[in-house]
Amino acid sequence: MAGIKLAEPWLPEVYELVTGETEFLHQCREEDERIQNAYLKNMEAQEEDFSGLCFSRVKFENCSFEGCNFEKAEFSDVLFISCNFSNCLFRDSFLRRVSFQRSKGTGARMTESSLKDVTITDCSMQYLNLDDSKLESFRVEDSDLENGNFAQCRCKGVTFSQVSLQNASFFKTPLKGMDFTTCDIKGLVLSDECSEVRGAVMDLYQAAELAKRLGIVIK
Numbered sequence: 001m002a003g004i005k006l007a008e009p010w011l012p013e014v015y016e017l018v019t020g021e022t023e024f025l026h027q028c029r030e031e032d033e034r035i036q037n038a039y040l041k042n043m044e045a046q047e048e049d050f051s052g053l054c055f056s057r058v059k060f061e062n063c064s065f066e067g068c069n070f071e072k073a074e075f076s077d078v079l080f081i082s083c084n085f086s087n088c089l090f091r092d093s094f095l096r097r098v099s100f101q102r103s104k105g106t107g108a109r110m111t112e113s114s115l116k117d118v119t120i121t122d123c124s125m126q127y128l129n130l131d132d133s134k135l136e137s138f139r140v141e142d143s144d145l146e147n148g149n150f151a152q153c154r155c156k157g158v159t160f161s162q163v164s165l166q167n168a169s170f171f172k173t174p175l176k177g178m179d180f181t182t183c184d185i186k187g188l189v190l191s192d193e194c195s196e197v198r199g200a201v202m203d204l205y206q207a208a209e210l211a212k213r214l215g216i217v218i219k
Contacts, residue, residue: 006137006157007117009077009097012057015039022048029053120145175200 016038018024022045028035036056040063047067054074064084074094083103090110097117105125116136120143129149137157144164151171162182169189176199190196208218
């Protein structure tokens with residue numbers, strides 16, 4: 001699984017720079033206009049409605065959208081650097097070739113969404129909710145996803161490296177082939193049978209902890 005190659009966001013050499021206020025985003029939403037070839041920098045919004053927006057070949061840097069609504073939004077070839085999406089709603093959204101770097105997304109809700117060729121690197125996203133989403137070519141590295149929700153996800157080519165997944169829920173999400181040996185998976189939430197971890201790769205300590213939950217005594 002570690003060798004899976006993800007498609008990187010394709011970004012233009014020349015951007016339209018947009019800074020400061022979010023009027024540009026609201027105008028595009030009102031006019032049903034796609035946002036493309038744009039560099040959005042130092043934007044700040046709180047609990048604003050950006051639902052249904054379409055972003056293509058866009059770079060976000062140092063932007064804060066805490067508590068905003070991106071429901072049913074589309075993100076294709078998008079790069080987020082040092083952004084804050086805490087408590088944002090992304091339900092039923094579409095993400096293709098998207099990279100999150102050094103960003104924060106505590107409590108972000110991406111339920112019932114489709115994510116393909118998405119990377120999360122050096123991010124703090126505790127309580128991230130991806131329940132009932134489709135994850136394909138999805139990679140997380142050097143990040144904190146404690147108390148995250150990945151219940152009933154459909155996964156293909158998902159990798160975690162140096163990720164804190166303490167108390168994360170993978171209820172009814174098959175983890176076959178996923179390597180957790182570099183991750184912290186204490187308190188993983190699974191079904192009573194722990195059938196989700198069948199075929200997953202773990203170190204001896206992780207396997208022993210799961211064995212205890214199943215009532216297996218190791219001598």
